[in-house]
Amino acid sequence: xxxxxxxxxxxxVVEQRFQEAYNLASQLVIEEAGNPEFDMLYGLAALRVxxxxxxxxxxxxxxxxxxxxxxPRFELARLHYLLGNLIAARHHFNLVLASQPQxxxxxxxxxxxxxATIDAKEAGKALATSGAVNRFYVGARFGHDSNxxxxxxxxxxxxxxxxxGLPKVKSDTFHELNLxxxxxxxxxxxxxxxxxxxxxxxxxxxxxxxxxxxxxxLQGGAIILGSNWRLAMPLQVNKQARKDNNEVFVLAxxxxxxxxxxxxxxxxxxxxxxxxxxxxxxxxxxxxxxxxGASYSYRFNESLKLNVDPLATTENPKxxxxxxxxxxxxxxxxxxxxxxxxxxxxxxxxxxxxxxHKADDPSFLNxxxxxxxxxxxxxxxxxxxxxxxxxxxxxxxxxxxxxxLYSYRRTQLSAGIRKxx
Numbered sequence: 001x002x003x004x005x006x007x008x009x010x011x012x013v014v015e016q017r018f019q020e021a022y023n024l025a026s027q028l029v030i031e032e033a034g035n036p037e038f039d040m041l042y043g044l045a046a047l048r049v050x051x052x053x054x055x056x057x058x059x060x061x062x063x064x065x066x067x068x069x070x071x072p073r074f075e076l077a078r079l080h081y082l083l084g085n086l087i088a089a090r091h092h093f094n095l096v097l098a099s100q101p102q103x104x105x106x107x108x109x110x111x112x113x114x115x116a117t118i119d120a121k122e123a124g125k126a127l128a129t130s131g132a133v134n135r136f137y138v139g140a141r142f143g144h145d146s147n148x149x150x151x152x153x154x155x156x157x158x159x160x161x162x163x164x165g166l167p168k169v170k171s172d173t174f175h176e177l178n179l180x181x182x183x184x185x186x187x188x189x190x191x192x193x194x195x196x197x198x199x200x201x202x203x204x205x206x207x208x209x210x211x212x213x214x215x216x217x218l219q220g221g222a223i224i225l226g227s228n229w230r231l232a233m234p235l236q237v238n239k240q241a242r243k244d245n246n247e248v249f250v251l252a253x254x255x256x257x258x259x260x261x262x263x264x265x266x267x268x269x270x271x272x273x274x275x276x277x278x279x280x281x282x283x284x285x286x287x288x289x290x291x292x293g294a295s296y297s298y299r300f301n302e303s304l305k306l307n308v309d310p311l312a313t314t315e316n317p318k319x320x321x322x323x324x325x326x327x328x329x330x331x332x333x334x335x336x337x338x339x340x341x342x343x344x345x346x347x348x349x350x351x352x353x354x355x356x357h358k359a360d361d362p363s364f365l366n367x368x369x370x371x372x373x374x375x376x377x378x379x380x381x382x383x384x385x386x387x388x389x390x391x392x393x394x395x396x397x398x399x400x401x402x403x404x405l406y407s408y409r410r411t412q413l414s415a416g417i418r419k420x421x
Contacts, residue, residue: 009041018048033058036065040072047079055079070096070103078114084383085342086118087302094263097228106189109225113186115260116223116230122337135184136421141176143414148172148208154404169408172208176416177201186225194234195220215240228260249277268295276315285325286318303340309333316358324369326358343383351375361403370402387420 005028012021022045025038032038043058056079062072077092093111096103151169180198187193201214221234238250252274260266272291279285293311300306313329331353339345353373360366379393397410 006037006041009038009045013041013044016048018045021045022049022051029054034061034065036062036069039065043072043075047075052079052083056083068099070099070107073099074103074107074111077111081114081118084387086121087339087342090115090118091302097260098263102227105227108227109189110186112225112228112230112260113192113223116232116258117184135182136180137418138179139177139416139418141178141414141416142174143176143412144171144173145204145208145410145412146171147408147410148174148204148211150399150406150408150410152405152407153409154407156403156405170207172204172206172211174202174204174208176203190225192223192225193221194223210244211242213240213242230258232256232258244280246280247278251275264299266297268297269293270295285322287315287325288318289313289315303338305337307333307335324357324359324361327355327369328358329353329355345381347379347381349375349377349379364403364405367403369406371399371406372401373397373399389418389420391416 005024009021009024012018012024021041025042025045028038029042039058039061043055043062046052046055046058056076059072059076059079062069063076073092074096077089077096080086080089080092093114097108097111102108147169148171149167149169151167153169156166178198178200180196182194182196184194185192196219198217199214200217203209203212215238217236217238219234219236221232224231224233232255234254234256236250236252236254238248240248252272254270254272256268256270258266258268270291270293272289274289274291276287276289278287291311291313293309295307295309297305297307309332311329311331311333313331315325315327315329317323317325331351333349333351335347335349337345337347351374353371353375355369355371355373357369360368375395375397377393377395379391381389381391383389392415393413395412395414397408399406399408399410401407
């Protein structure tokens with residue numbers, strides 16, 4: 001390729017006349033493919049006109065010539081992200097961060113932005129990124145719940161005598177509908193912001209119709225970006241209402257600091273301060289809560305990930321007469337996921353919570369309530385073309401309490417489908 005042709009192609013790219021640049025490069029690709037200067041310009045033009053396959057081949061050819069080149073690897077990582085190849089995208093982003101000399105700070109911060117959205121996608125949240133992105137989703141879920149009311153099957157003593165007339169445990173099938181929208185924008189090299197809203201509805205089909213409920217939520221905040229860390233500060237508002245007149249309203253502010261240790265490991269420290277208002281047909285309890293926790297994540301390879309998350313929460317009722325509803329919680333969450341590919345994934349989750357109430361319960365001869373809850377589940381998810389996602393899962397909850405009224409077992413089987421735009 002002549003120097004004049006290189007300059008003409010470079011000028012079209014600099015002037016952002018990407019379609020013209022792509023047309024010109026396409027006429028020269030058979031002869032000049034493998035020339036790193038040409039392939040870099042060809043890749044940039046192909047990416048901007050959404051000829052993703054051609055851009056992918058171009059960047060890979062550049063890296064075959066020089067595997068340490070930072071810019072083409074960064075562009076290749078972004079391209080894999082746009083194609084939904086999250087495993088490959090994370091791999092190439094980590095290679096850029098580990099390169100020597102270190103890439104420019106603006107690139108390091110940009111990668112932290114991408115890693116934040118990859119984490120969100122892997123957690124099942126519909127987020128995406130470029131400069132600014134709107135994403136929408138709708139979904140449905142169908143399943144069976146063995147104990148929707150968390151009712152006990154144990155003998156309950158009240159003032160030393162068995163409590164009779166307790167409702168029997170009844171299972172039910174259910175459906176869920178959910179929709180949401182997200183906006184995520186990197187405002188500068190140092191920070192960005194996000195805003196998301198969601199609406200969810202659950203309905204039961206026979207014995208538990210008065211457990212039908214709906215919820216509305218809104219959250220948003222800033223994300224501060226560093227070279228190998230990020231800090232998110234979300235504000236959350238959520239309201240849930242049930243058909244039997246039970247309502248819960250949550251207002252919370254949180255922080256989440258994530259530090260990258262290596263390509264395989266990272267940790268987070270998070271906190272949340274929440275004001276929770278709840279009411280039913282018989283009681284009304286307002287609570288302030290504070291949660292502090294940490295999370296350590298380790299990737300054995302590109303497919304297998306383990307996370308361990310210890311946490312502590314304290315809840316304090318606002319009314320003095322409800323002091324026995326206050327409690328301290330200590331817990332551990334853990335999970336392991338295996339990605340067969342970007343389309344198929346298996347997730348295992350485990351949670352243990354120990355809850356000790358802060359005062360004796362006057363309804364049970366001033367006995368203090370203590371609970372131990374074990375929650376574990378397994379889910380298989382499959383992604384299809386056009387951003388369709390299905391999953392199948394089972395979740396088991398076992399709660400053991402010093403007051404048998406609150407001991408229960410619950411199993412949920414469900415299948416879901418979701419469409420994202």
